[in-house]
Amino acid sequence: MSFDYLIIGGGSAGCVMAERLSRNPNNKVCLLEAGPDDNSLLVRIPAGIIALMRSNKRNWRYYTAPQTELHNRELYIPRGKTLGGSSAVNAMIYTRGHPWDYDHWESLGNAGWGWNDVLPIFKRSQNQERGASEFHGVGGPLNVADLRYHHPVSNAFIKACAEAGLPLTDDFNNATQEGVGFYQVTQKDGERWGVARGYLHPAMERSNLTVITAARVSRLILDGKRVIGAEYTRKGRAERVEAGETVLCGGAINSPQVLLLSGIGPREELARHDITVQHELPGVGENLQDHPDVLLVQRSLIKDALSLSPFALPKHIKALWQFVRHRNGPLTSNVAESGGFIKSRAEEPIPDLQLHLTAAMLDNHGLNWLFAMGWGYSAHVCILRPKSRGRITLNSANPSDNAVIDPRFLTHPDDMEAMVRGAKIIRDVLRQEALKPWCGDEVFPGKAVQSDDDYRDFLRRKCDNIYHPVGTCKMGIDDMAVVAPDSLRVHGLEGIRVVDASIMPTLIGGNTNAPTVMIAEKAADLMGV
Numbered sequence: 001m002s003f004d005y006l007i008i009g010g011g012s013a014g015c016v017m018a019e020r021l022s023r024n025p026n027n028k029v030c031l032l033e034a035g036p037d038d039n040s041l042l043v044r045i046p047a048g049i050i051a052l053m054r055s056n057k058r059n060w061r062y063y064t065a066p067q068t069e070l071h072n073r074e075l076y077i078p079r080g081k082t083l084g085g086s087s088a089v090n091a092m093i094y095t096r097g098h099p100w101d102y103d104h105w106e107s108l109g110n111a112g113w114g115w116n117d118v119l120p121i122f123k124r125s126q127n128q129e130r131g132a133s134e135f136h137g138v139g140g141p142l143n144v145a146d147l148r149y150h151h152p153v154s155n156a157f158i159k160a161c162a163e164a165g166l167p168l169t170d171d172f173n174n175a176t177q178e179g180v181g182f183y184q185v186t187q188k189d190g191e192r193w194g195v196a197r198g199y200l201h202p203a204m205e206r207s208n209l210t211v212i213t214a215a216r217v218s219r220l221i222l223d224g225k226r227v228i229g230a231e232y233t234r235k236g237r238a239e240r241v242e243a244g245e246t247v248l249c250g251g252a253i254n255s256p257q258v259l260l261l262s263g264i265g266p267r268e269e270l271a272r273h274d275i276t277v278q279h280e281l282p283g284v285g286e287n288l289q290d291h292p293d294v295l296l297v298q299r300s301l302i303k304d305a306l307s308l309s310p311f312a313l314p315k316h317i318k319a320l321w322q323f324v325r326h327r328n329g330p331l332t333s334n335v336a337e338s339g340g341f342i343k344s345r346a347e348e349p350i351p352d353l354q355l356h357l358t359a360a361m362l363d364n365h366g367l368n369w370l371f372a373m374g375w376g377y378s379a380h381v382c383i384l385r386p387k388s389r390g391r392i393t394l395n396s397a398n399p400s401d402n403a404v405i406d407p408r409f410l411t412h413p414d415d416m417e418a419m420v421r422g423a424k425i426i427r428d429v430l431r432q433e434a435l436k437p438w439c440g441d442e443v444f445p446g447k448a449v450q451s452d453d454d455y456r457d458f459l460r461r462k463c464d465n466i467y468h469p470v471g472t473c474k475m476g477i478d479d480m481a482v483v484a485p486d487s488l489r490v491h492g493l494e495g496i497r498v499v500d501a502s503i504m505p506t507l508i509g510g511n512t513n514a515p516t517v518m519i520a521e522k523a524a525d526l527m528g529v
């Protein structure tokens with residue numbers, strides 16, 4: 001098979017690329033996705049995230065390497081494995097980060113990626129249901145809506161934040177970002193509106209776009225320094241596809257893995273696995289950044305939480321009816337309805353913490369079933385610009401082995417101290433008057449945690465991640481950069497670009513789906529399509 005363009009990975013970025021590249025009927029475009037299609041009720045129903053978190057079918061279900069600062073725990077890393085990628089399994093929160101993040105990218109040598117350059121792209125890629133404004137656009141493919149359902153404890157959490165002296169806001173995507181409130185979500189008419197729904201599904205009507213699912217790319221095919229296609233396996237058979245240009249959209253974990261398997265990366269890492277060096281590029285897999293996150297959990301006196309208890313069954317049946325009949329009620333919840341961006345101390349120039357409140361008892365990403373059968377609520381706090389840096393390496397040269405994911409969480413001491421400040425702030429919020437009707441026993445951090453050392457110990461035991469790995473094929477002009485800012489072409493190679501969350505030079509201060517869509521839209525602009 002031969003195409004003009006080959007897209008590897010049908011996730012957030014891959015869906016945008018497929019739509020943009022196939023707009024011109026003269027372009028023959030092929031999209032290879034490792035997972036199945038996204039035709040699933042669990043994907044459509046927003047609260048389906050609870051089941052997708054455990055899915056073997058549409059979730060890669062990765063684990064990190066042992067984290068040295070976290071008692072060598074191996075942390076769960078869910079990633080979407082279906083059309084739409086992680087946008088098909090995510091919490092649908094629509095945030096972009098702070099304008100500073102993009103001006104910072106530009107200051108690192110990435111001309112054209114400053115806030116004033118990217119704001120128009122964010123605006124044109126969205127359909128803001130509240131209407132157009134200085135910061136929002138209408139008519140774009142990504143539908144951005146207010147939640148149709150708010151759990152009472154999410155409301156009380158916002159009030160408690162105000163009582164604790166935190167600012168409130170009704171828009172996290174303005175110039176300041178600061179404040180607590182309800183998140184807006186990528187939903188439409190009460191259903192998840194992932195990037196596949198917004199971009200890919202309409203484009204799949206086009207005869208010049210071929211989408212092949214269950215096709216896992218094992219390596220790129222090179223002719224000298226030019227990439228001419230890729231090999232993939234489907235139903236146990238090895239296949240190949242050739243293309244004039246290949247766009248790698250495998251996400252921050254799989255894109256570097258595919259490059260490494262193809263002999264593109266740091267010499268020593270390739271040598272360790274007897275992979276012939278096709279192109280030495282020391283930055284591939286380096287610079288991994290993710291948001292470390294911890295949960296503070298309260299038991300609830302009122303039994304109204306999202307519980308997996310059998311006693312909650314009648315409520316769940318009613319919720320299903322509300323969803324089926326009216327597309328509203330608890331099943332339209334994104335399960336992290338309220339939260340926001342705050343400063344961990346007065347001298348921070350911009351918010352350095354993000355909060356998410358879940359009206360459920362959560363431990364280990366909800367994978368702890370027994371715990372989730374309790375009645376309670378959980379407040380996440382994460383630091384937005386961690387200084388720790390990790391890496392993606394190979395387990396082996398076998399393409400069906402998972403990569404080694406080592407975010408090295410909290411290895412930078414400043415990250416630990418910011419997490420301690422964050423945990424203290426949230427604990428204070430959870431004790432405020434507005435939450436008193438719910439406030440039962442504290443589960444985490446627990447009564448014994450009082451001193452700063454206790455908090456550090458708590459974080460070593462419980463700190464985890466909140467699903468935003470980026471940076472492993474970073475954009476830039478320095479020695480460790482993998483792609484060039486003016487084209488997203490891989491340095492030193494022809495016929496190959498990387499377009500996904502892995503190109504972020506630094507992690508933005510917010511959830512990463514909308515920024516990934518922006519990256520892909522901008523990539524298409526740079527390609528002139």
Ligand SMILES: Cc1cc2nc3c(=O)[nH]c(=O)nc-3n(C[C@H](O)[C@H](O)[C@H](O)COP(=O)(O)OP(=O)(O)OC[C@H]3O[C@@H](n4cnc5c(N)ncnc54)[C@H](O)[C@@H]3O)c2cc1C
Nearest residue numbers: 009011012013034085086090091092093217251501511513
């Ligand atoms: C549980 C969860 C909750 C999240 N919540 C939010 C949120 O509320 N808001 C937000 O903004 N962000 C959220 N995120 C993050 C956001 O969804 C991601 O940052 C974004 O989707 C990343 O897009 P991507 O294109 O880089 O990668 P992905 O969307 O992960 O896409 C990569 C695609 O490539 C495919 N692939 C990988 N390797 C291969 C291969 N070898 N061959 C073929 N195909 C391959 C994968 O199956 C996948 O479909 C969440 C993520 C998760 C996992």
